[in-house]
Amino acid sequence: VLYWASRCAGDAAAARGARAELFALRRNDLATALGWCAEAEDLDRGGTDAAEAWGRAAAMLPPHHPWRPEAAWRAARNLVAAGDLERARALLDGEASWGGDDEPHLRCRYLLVQVLERGGDRAGALRAAESIAAALPPEADAERRARVEGVIRRLRQDH
Numbered sequence: 001v002l003y004w005a006s007r008c009a010g011d012a013a014a015a016r017g018a019r020a021e022l023f024a025l026r027r028n029d030l031a032t033a034l035g036w037c038a039e040a041e042d043l044d045r046g047g048t049d050a051a052e053a054w055g056r057a058a059a060m061l062p063p064h065h066p067w068r069p070e071a072a073w074r075a076a077r078n079l080v081a082a083g084d085l086e087r088a089r090a091l092l093d094g095e096a097s098w099g100g101d102d103e104p105h106l107r108c109r110y111l112l113v114q115v116l117e118r119g120g121d122r123a124g125a126l127r128a129a130e131s132i133a134a135a136l137p138p139e140a141d142a143e144r145r146a147r148v149e150g151v152i153r154r155l156r157q158d159h
Contacts, residue, residue, distance in 0.1 A: 012042070033060035037067060040074065051078030055091065063095045069104035072096035076111055085119045097128070101135035113151060126155040 015038070022035045033056075040053035054075035061068040072091045079088040092115060097108040109128050116125035129152045136145055 016042070028060055030060075030062065030065075033057050033062075033065075034067075036060060037071060040071070044074075049078060051075050051082070054078065055087075058091055058096065064099060066104070069096045069099065069108045073104065073108045073111060076108070076115070080111070080115060080118075085115050089115050089119065106132055106135060110148075117155065122155055126152065129155060 019035045019039055022032060023039075025032070036053050036057035040050040040057055043050035043053055051074075054071050058068060058071035058075050061071060073096070076088040076091045079085075079091070089112070092108050092112040097105060097112045099105055109132050113125045113128045113132070116122075116128060129148060133145075133148050133152060136148065
């Protein structure tokens, strides 16, 4: 109920207050996860670091929830920017990247390729990049396909 109260609140302060009450319950459920998504979106809009909120959302969302890959990608992107490749990999190297071949999962997998490469796991990065190439739909634009193929060529040379 508190999550929906925060979504229906008339102003930002009331929404933040309802979410604070929700978070104070320290529950690990879908409503709390969605509350963390809303909190992260507000932080992003305000120009504040939202990595922690996105990370909480990604950790709490059920494995096949459609928002989980997006939350994991946003959290991991912020972690990569901060140099925390280990935590970024933990968020990405699982269902968020490998749970499907739709756009959000492929976006996570592409970031995972970058994280693995920066972390020195070129073989893992190559496997992930090859899986992206195999999963790209036939109607994928040529530029995108060329980018993925270029990453694969570079990783094969370095491997």
